[in-house]
Amino acid sequence: MLLHRIHDLEADGLADYSRLTDVALRRVTEPEGGLYIAESTKVITRALAAGHRPRSVLLQEQWLPDIEPLLEPYPDVPVFVGDSAVLERLTGYHLHRGALAAMHRPELPEPADLLRDARRVVVLEDIVDHTNVGAIFRAVAGLGADAVLVTPRCADPLYRRSVRVSMGTVLQVPWTRLPEWDAAVPLLHDAGFDIAALALADDAVTLDDYAADPPQRVAMVFGAEGDGLSRRALAAADTVVTIPMLHGVDSLNVASASAVALWALRARSQPSHR
Numbered sequence: 001m002l003l004h005r006i007h008d009l010e011a012d013g014l015a016d017y018s019r020l021t022d023v024a025l026r027r028v029t030e031p032e033g034g035l036y037i038a039e040s041t042k043v044i045t046r047a048l049a050a051g052h053r054p055r056s057v058l059l060q061e062q063w064l065p066d067i068e069p070l071l072e073p074y075p076d077v078p079v080f081v082g083d084s085a086v087l088e089r090l091t092g093y094h095l096h097r098g099a100l101a102a103m104h105r106p107e108l109p110e111p112a113d114l115l116r117d118a119r120r121v122v123v124l125e126d127i128v129d130h131t132n133v134g135a136i137f138r139a140v141a142g143l144g145a146d147a148v149l150v151t152p153r154c155a156d157p158l159y160r161r162s163v164r165v166s167m168g169t170v171l172q173v174p175w176t177r178l179p180e181w182d183a184a185v186p187l188l189h190d191a192g193f194d195i196a197a198l199a200l201a202d203d204a205v206t207l208d209d210y211a212a213d214p215p216q217r218v219a220m221v222f223g224a225e226g227d228g229l230s231r232r233a234l235a236a237a238d239t240v241v242t243i244p245m246l247h248g249v250d251s252l253n254v255a256s257a258s259a260v261a262l263w264a265l266r267a268r269s270q271p272s273h274r
Helices: 022-026 041-049 061-071 084-091 111-115 130-143 160-165 181-190 207-212 231-236 254-264
Strands: 002-005 035-039 054-059 078-081 099-104 120-124 147-150 175-177 194-198 218-222 239-242
Touching: 035 041, 035 160, 041 054, 041 061, 041 099, 054 061, 054 084, 061 078, 061 099, 111 147, 111 175, 111 181, 120 130, 120 254, 130 147, 130 160, 130 254, 181 194, 181 231, 194 231, 194 254, 207 239, 207 254, 218 254
Parallel strands: 002 078, 054 078, 120 147, 120 218, 147 175, 194 218, 194 239
Antiparallel strands: 035 099, 054 099
8 A cells, every 4th residue: 555644734635635625526627527535444345346446545543454455456546644633633523434535436327327227216306415315325225226316406425424324325326417307307208217206295196005006117206305396396297196194294304205115116026135
């Protein structure tokens, strides 16, 4: 490994961890496509397993034995090492999850390529809470949907908090960005998907009824916190589906709703793991 002991917080290579926000990391022009931060040894492991390339790693000395075997295929990647106080001064917070890695962002696939062989996909429309995005990805990974498609204004799945909340599953679930609805609807319909909008509406069918005889291919659409799905999303839907609620509660948090819908609409041919 290219081991560098941190003596100067302004040293080359450390800006990824100190002076660049998540938004700024996305806009790094070299390498093309930008960067994201993988936080914890587990998340770094999943990122590398997904084929993502590291640019550098930042950690405390005690975590070197865990990181060293992961970086054997990348002997030229610099590894910055410092004590907890130095790393906290550099990053602005206590680094207690082992390590950080600045990772090259992978090129996003075309939506049509993800849809071609999928049966269940999740569409996230303009969800701005990174915690909810990460939790939805974790539900998708655990409950077996094939892909996630996010609208142009949806929060970045590779934002540090999203990756952390997802427990790194955002790095293993296929995802990409959809175009606006006027172009997204033909993409979904051409691939044979029924667009099911999860929303409250007078003409909605219950999730129980919809799941009793679901279409072969379903795109579940979930909307932003508070306002829910836009009028354009509802107009694009083939079916509006609602989760029956009790005790005067009208809806669930979007991440919770996604887990309920994913379970109800899971592809029954998939084996369960107890």
